[in-house]
Amino acid sequence: MADKKKIVVADDEPFILSALQDTLSDDYEVYTASNGKEAIKMVEKVSPDLIILDVMMPEMDGLEACKQIKKNKETAAIPIIILTAKGQITDIEKGFKSGADAYVVKPFSPARLLEKVEEIFEKVKMRKKIIEEKKNM
Amino acid sequence: MAEVKEITNNKGIDYTNVFNIKVWEGVQYKFAKVLGIAIKVISEDGKINTQESNFNEFYRILTSTEKGKEICNPKNLEINDETRFIRLYGDCDYYCAKTYFYGRKFNILVGIREKKYDEKIVKELSEKAEVDYDKLLAAYKTLTVFPEEKLINLADLIVDLFNMVIELSVQEYITQLANKQKEEEIAKMSALMEASIVINSTRNLKQLLKIIMQSAEKVMQAEASSVFLIDSEKNELYFEVATGPKEEEVKKIRLKMGEGVAGWVAYTGESLLVPDVSKDPRFAKRVDEQTHFITRSIICVPLKVRNQTIGVVQVLNKIGGGTFTKTEIKFLEALASQAAIAIENTNLYEHLEERAEQLNSELKEAMVNLSIEKGRIESILQSMEDAVLAVDKEKKIVITNRVAERLFNVKTEEAIGQSIENYLKTKEFIDNFNIVLETKNITKSEIKVNISGKEHVLAAVFAPITDEKRQIQGSVAVFRDITDIKELDKMKSEFLNMVSHELRTPLTPIQAYSELMMIKKMDEQKVKSYAAIINKETQRLGALIGDLLDLSRIESGKGLSLSLEEVDFGELIRTVYETFKSASEKHKIILTIPEKSEKILLDRNKMIQVLTNLLSNAVKYSPDGGNIYISMEEKEDRIYVSVKDEGMGISKEDLPHIFEKFYRAKTEQVKKIGGTGIGLPIVKYILELHNGGIDVQSEYGKGSTFTFYIPKKINL
Numbered sequence: 001m002a003d004k005k006k007i008v009v010a011d012d013e014p015f016i017l018s019a020l021q022d023t024l025s026d027d028y029e030v031y032t033a034s035n036g037k038e039a040i041k042m043v044e045k046v047s048p049d050l051i052i053l054d055v056m057m058p059e060m061d062g063l064e065a066c067k068q069i070k071k072n073k074e075t076a077a078i079p080i081i082i083l084t085a086k087g088q089i090t091d092i093e094k095g096f097k098s099g100a101d102a103y104v105v106k107p108f109s110p111a112r113l114l115e116k117v118e119e120i121f122e123k124v125k126m127r128k129k130i131i132e133e134k135k136n137m
Numbered sequence: 138m139a140e141v142k143e144i145t146n147n148k149g150i151d152y153t154n155v156f157n158i159k160v161w162e163g164v165q166y167k168f169a170k171v172l173g174i175a176i177k178v179i180s181e182d183g184k185i186n187t188q189e190s191n192f193n194e195f196y197r198i199l200t201s202t203e204k205g206k207e208i209c210n211p212k213n214l215e216i217n218d219e220t221r222f223i224r225l226y227g228d229c230d231y232y233c234a235k236t237y238f239y240g241r242k243f244n245i246l247v248g249i250r251e252k253k254y255d256e257k258i259v260k261e262l263s264e265k266a267e268v269d270y271d272k273l274l275a276a277y278k279t280l281t282v283f284p285e286e287k288l289i290n291l292a293d294l295i296v297d298l299f300n301m302v303i304e305l306s307v308q309e310y311i312t313q314l315a316n317k318q319k320e321e322e323i324a325k326m327s328a329l330m331e332a333s334i335v336i337n338s339t340r341n342l343k344q345l346l347k348i349i350m351q352s353a354e355k356v357m358q359a360e361a362s363s364v365f366l367i368d369s370e371k372n373e374l375y376f377e378v379a380t381g382p383k384e385e386e387v388k389k390i391r392l393k394m395g396e397g398v399a400g401w402v403a404y405t406g407e408s409l410l411v412p413d414v415s416k417d418p419r420f421a422k423r424v425d426e427q428t429h430f431i432t433r434s435i436i437c438v439p440l441k442v443r444n445q446t447i448g449v450v451q452v453l454n455k456i457g458g459g460t461f462t463k464t465e466i467k468f469l470e471a472l473a474s475q476a477a478i479a480i481e482n483t484n485l486y487e488h489l490e491e492r493a494e495q496l497n498s499e500l501k502e503a504m505v506n507l508s509i510e511k512g513r514i515e516s517i518l519q520s521m522e523d524a525v526l527a528v529d530k531e532k533k534i535v536i537t538n539r540v541a542e543r544l545f546n547v548k549t550e551e552a553i554g555q556s557i558e559n560y561l562k563t564k565e566f567i568d569n570f571n572i573v574l575e576t577k578n579i580t581k582s583e584i585k586v587n588i589s590g591k592e593h594v595l596a597a598v599f600a601p602i603t604d605e606k607r608q609i610q611g612s613v614a615v616f617r618d619i620t621d622i623k624e625l626d627k628m629k630s631e632f633l634n635m636v637s638h639e640l641r642t643p644l645t646p647i648q649a650y651s652e653l654m655m656i657k658k659m660d661e662q663k664v665k666s667y668a669a670i671i672n673k674e675t676q677r678l679g680a681l682i683g684d685l686l687d688l689s690r691i692e693s694g695k696g697l698s699l700s701l702e703e704v705d706f707g708e709l710i711r712t713v714y715e716t717f718k719s720a721s722e723k724h725k726i727i728l729t730i731p732e733k734s735e736k737i738l739l740d741r742n743k744m745i746q747v748l749t750n751l752l753s754n755a756v757k758y759s760p761d762g763g764n765i766y767i768s769m770e771e772k773e774d775r776i777y778v779s780v781k782d783e784g785m786g787i788s789k790e791d792l793p794h795i796f797e798k799f800y801r802a803k804t805e806q807v808k809k810i811g812g813t814g815i816g817l818p819i820v821k822y823i824l825e826l827h828n829g830g831i832d833v834q835s836e837y838g839k840g841s842t843f844t845f846y847i848p849k850k851i852n853l
Contacts, residue, residue, distance in 0.1 A: 012760070012810075013642055013645070013646070014721075015643075015645075015646035015670050015673070015674055016642070016645045016646055016649075018646070018670070019645065019646045019649035019650055019653070019670075020649075022649075022650070022653055022667075023649060023653060026657070034760075035760070056638065056810075058760040058806065058810050059760065059806075106641050106642075106644075106645040107641055107644040107645040107647070107648040107649065108645065108648070108649060109648065109649075109652055110649050110652045110653050110656065111652065111656060
């Protein structure tokens with residue numbers, strides 16, 4: 001079996017964080033953070049394949065962390081899922097403006113989250129494939 | 138006006154000789170000079186037409202040419218009974234007062250310029266009179282402007298003056314006559330003069346007629362005299378005034394039209410002299426029989442007003458048995474014409490008075506109604522909670538009220554008549570007024586304004602004011618300050634956002650773990666740990682829903698009820714501590730409580746709610762961790778508990794508000810943490826129910842200490 005893909009998850013609510021961890025840990029290597037700043041540090045440290053960020057967090061919120069990660073050339077390519085409790089259109093808009101790739105509304109279904117994660121990895125794979133094909137041409 | 142036959146032809150007396158025109162012109166001159174007005178007297182027959190007296194520069198320039206003189210002294214003025222105002226030249230209105238002498242009407246013209254100057258008229262006048270326009274205009278501008286009512290007063294004064302001069306003239310004439318003519322002649326002149334004066338001074342008709350008749354009796358040396366008036370409805374004559382020995386009896390009698398000498402004269406409108414009644418079949422004996430008076434001779438003449446016979450005047454029995462002469466008919470006719478004028482005047486005055494009274498009472502009523510209406514509107518305006526501003530077509534303020542004064546910093550007395558643009562600087566106000574004035578449509582808008590340094594939101598309605606012809610006359614605007622409502626709206630929606638967030642936060646792990654338990658294979662230990670999380674988060678959800686229910690109970694006024702039991706407060710704190718101690722790895726909770734404490738009466742669950750709330754806040758608002766100190770001490774009859782954290786603290790701006798419902802800290806850092814803003818208000822409420830209280834001390838960035846107390850003995 002190939003190396004597990006790495007995912008960084010950030011949420012200030014311990015039980016939500018653990019729920020995310022328990023949902024993903026069977027298939028992925030999960031790293032946790034409890035606010036935006038920690039999340040950025042963790043991302044720089046482990047270079048994950050995916051990041052899941054809660055919106056409302058102390059210190060630095062998920063949208064700000066998302067922006068910074070996307071600004072950084074080394075981490076810009078990492079897909080980000082925004083986790084929002086509000087599910088409001090404004091939040092979703094702000095999420096995409098910050099460069100998020102997808103969003104999941106809380107409360108989430110672990111199965112749906114897993115599907116979403118896999119879907120994103122599929123997309124990334126497809127993209128890579130296309131880019132390589134282009135190179136070869 | 139009855140046509141008065143020339144006395145002069147018969148008597149050789151010309152009233153134009155009697156009236157000393159030179160004396161009058163002298164008086165007129167002086168008055169015109171002193172008062173700065175113009176005076177002119179014209180008799181109805183045009184025989185007397187005084188030189189206009191006018192001493193202003195304007196008149197002097199105007200009459201400096203022949204043409205100007207012509208303009209200022211018109212020969213044939215058309216003046217009739219109804220004429221009250223007449224224009225002689227330019228735009229000077231002459232008030233036309235009337236007086237009577239010798240049965241002649243005199244029109245006394247008193248002129249004052251009572252309008253503001255009109256250059257166009259002066260231009261025309263200067264061309265007609267062939268005088269210099271600029272000079273005339275300059276003089277014209279210096280003319281005094283009098284209001285109409287003053288003019289009439291002035292005219293009355295001139296009329297009095299004129300009468301005085303006439304009186305003097307007549308007396309002078311009498312003196313002249315006394316030297317050459319018979320006494321009889323003098324008496325007649327005096328009687329006429331007297332009648333003339335009485336007519337112009339008395340408004341009581343009966344008294345007036347009586348005076349006239351008495352002087353007739355005296356002059357003609359008659360035993361009795363009477364005035365009959367025609368009752369046109371019954372076609373009868375009745376005694377209006379009677380003099381002589383049988384005065385009272387005579388008054389009860391009515392004559393048929395055509396009955397007796399009086400009836401005949403009334404019917405034919407011709408004067409009649411009956412030297413011996415016993416020989417004249419027209420004489421009605423009935424009257425004599427009823428009054429026990431013996432009539433021998435009669436002179437009877439008609440009383441005519443505007444050529445219509447309204448009654449008769451008769452004189453009976455020459456004293457000493459002589460007979461009346463034909464010249465005495467003329468004298469009586471002259472007297473009758475004076476009497477007719479008196480009657481006409483009286484009727485006119487009565488009519489005018491009646492009309493004036495009616496108008497006056499109507500006006501009074503209208504004024505009262507108007508002032509009631511005005512008062513009503515005024516009190517509505519002033520007691521309104523909304524600001525009202527009304528403007529006219531030119532956007533000048535016409536109405537403001539108390540609230541508007543406060544809201545726009547306007548003083549009504551100063552603002553009325555001022556342009557609205559001087560007071561409302563925000564463009565939207567003016568735009569809205571413009572739209573309404575142009576389109577006549579009602580507009581509504583929310584306007585943000587800066588009022589004494591603070592932004593306010595005003596809900597505004599602008600409506601057109603139109604007259605009965607639907608023409609726009611202005612616009613009225615009503616403003617309501619909805620700043621607080623807006624703020625409340627904002628707080629409400631923020632609260633709903635927070636509540637939905639707060640509800641979803643525990644719901645997320647509940648849904649996630651329950652689903653994980655369904656889809657994953659796991660050992661019993663894992664199942665138990667998942668179930669424990671679900672349980673904990675369910676409790677959290679329950680507590681939150683409990684808070685919301687508490688809040689709605691407090692909000693609806695139902696309040697919360699306490700179920701009291703004896704509780705060891707130290708024990709209670711320990712219980713809550715147990716549930717918290719392992720909740721966070723970053724925080725260390727340090728207890729300082731006495732080993733033993735008295736049991737006190739309180740609501741156990743609600744007090745747990747208080748402690749839980751304060752502790753979870755301490756954890757929540759110190760995200761970087763730190764110590765949390767819980768201490769309890771008994772002081773006198775109270776128990777004091779404090780919860781201290783080393784977290785972010787509370788800013789000075791937020792500190793006074795944290796116990797207010799829905800209040801959420803304004804600092805960005807706190808906003809990110811979330812919360813409903815109802816925890817602390819409920820804590821405060823519960824403590825107050827226990828006769829206790831809560832206070833907070835905090836330094837931003839260093840942490841907060843919440844200290845509450847409850848009495849050991851609760852008084853409910």
